[in-house]
Amino acid sequence: MDDRELMRLANEVRERAYAPYSGFKVGAALLCGDGAVFTGVNIENAAFGPSICAERTAFFKAISEGRRDFVKIAVTCDRAYCQPCGVCRQVMIEHAPELEVLMGSLDGSFKRTTIRELLPEAFAL
Numbered sequence: 001m002d003d004r005e006l007m008r009l010a011n012e013v014r015e016r017a018y019a020p021y022s023g024f025k026v027g028a029a030l031l032c033g034d035g036a037v038f039t040g041v042n043i044e045n046a047a048f049g050p051s052i053c054a055e056r057t058a059f060f061k062a063i064s065e066g067r068r069d070f071v072k073i074a075v076t077c078d079r080a081y082c083q084p085c086g087v088c089r090q091v092m093i094e095h096a097p098e099l100e101v102l103m104g105s106l107d108g109s110f111k112r113t114t115i116r117e118l119l120p121e122a123f124a125l
Helices: 003-014 054-064 086-095
Strands: 027-032 037-041 070-077 100-105 110-114
Touching: 003 027, 003 037, 003 054, 003 070, 003 100, 003 110, 027 054, 037 054, 054 070, 054 086
Parallel strands: 070 100
Antiparallel strands: 027 037, 027 070, 100 110
C-alpha cells in the first residue's frame, strides 16, 4: 500500500472518531509488514483519563489480533500535519522502534518522519 492510500484511509476513518468534548477528531491507519492495515480513531470520555488516541486504538487492535510487525502509520486531523502525542509516541517506540510516521492533514498532504526522530531519547527496557 502506498503512502497516499494509507493517508486516505486515516482521513476516511477519522469521521468515526468520538470527540464530543474537544471536537478534535483524529484518524490513524497502521500498516503491518504483511500488508494488513488496522485503523483507529480517538475515543473521548467525560472523565478524560479513559480516553484513547487514534494511534493507540490502531496499535492495540493490531496487537490484540496477534500482529507485531509494524511498518508505517498515517495520522491525520483537521490541522496541518497531525503529530502523535507523547503517550502514543511511547507506545509506538516500544512496539515498532523502526516505525515510519506520516503526519497528515485533511487535504491528504503529509510530512514523513520516524518514531526515533519524534522520540529520540525514548524510555525503553
